[in-house]
Amino acid sequence: MPYEPAAVALAVKRLQHRHHRALTAALAPLGLSLPQWDTLRHLHRNPDASLHDLALLTFQTDQSFGSLAARIVDRGLIERVPGPGRAVKHRLTAEGERLRAAGQALADEVVARSFGALTAAQIDELGALLEAVLESD
Template sequence: MTSSLQEVGLAVKRLQWRHHRAANARLAELGLSLVQWDVLRHLRREPEASLHDLAVLTFQTDQSMGALATRMVKRGLIDRVQGPGRAVRHRLTDRGEDARRAGSALMDEVLQASFGALGPEQVDQLHALLTLTEPEPENAP
């Protein structure tokens, strides 16, 4: 039996939902939410990211990311630093890096339950399939 694209899409959504629930439960042990850990993860990859950049990367609105960043600054997880002009940038604190590292270990455990049976080539193939971009139209400039 061949699965329909709708069935595959729904299976991906259900898997994402299970990951979010499990991740939030495990990260709560560290006093983090999935979104907070995701902010820490992105700041590790993109030091001094702007509030807007973080909002886009974590699927938040600028307003909700601003409120989240304020809470994270108060907890000592991130710092605000002056960027060019009036720009405000963000970076990890030592405490934030410790939380990111601990959260990453928990996330690996959560994801291992879903993908641990896959070999390295299968993981690479799955990643490639999930990150495909829509091809440009033939007559695009």
């Protein structure tokens, strides 16, 4: 059965929404919201990222991410360090890294369950197709 692009786009959005709900529930026992964990994950992958870079990576405005970052700093999960000029960089603390790793294990479980009906080859094909769509911009 041929799929209309709009139907595929809606399916991607529905899957994303399902992942968000499942991840929110999985991260709650760690005391983390999904945006907080996402920040820790991106800082792990991008050490010394600026507030602006992290806002882009987490799909937030600089202002909204600034508020989120302040809360995470207050919890002792990340620290701000001086960068060149007026720039401020961010780094994970030991506790932030511990919670990031624990959250990653939970996220891996959520995603594995979500894609459990697919074979490894189908997951590879889906990944390649999504990459092709994202690279077309």
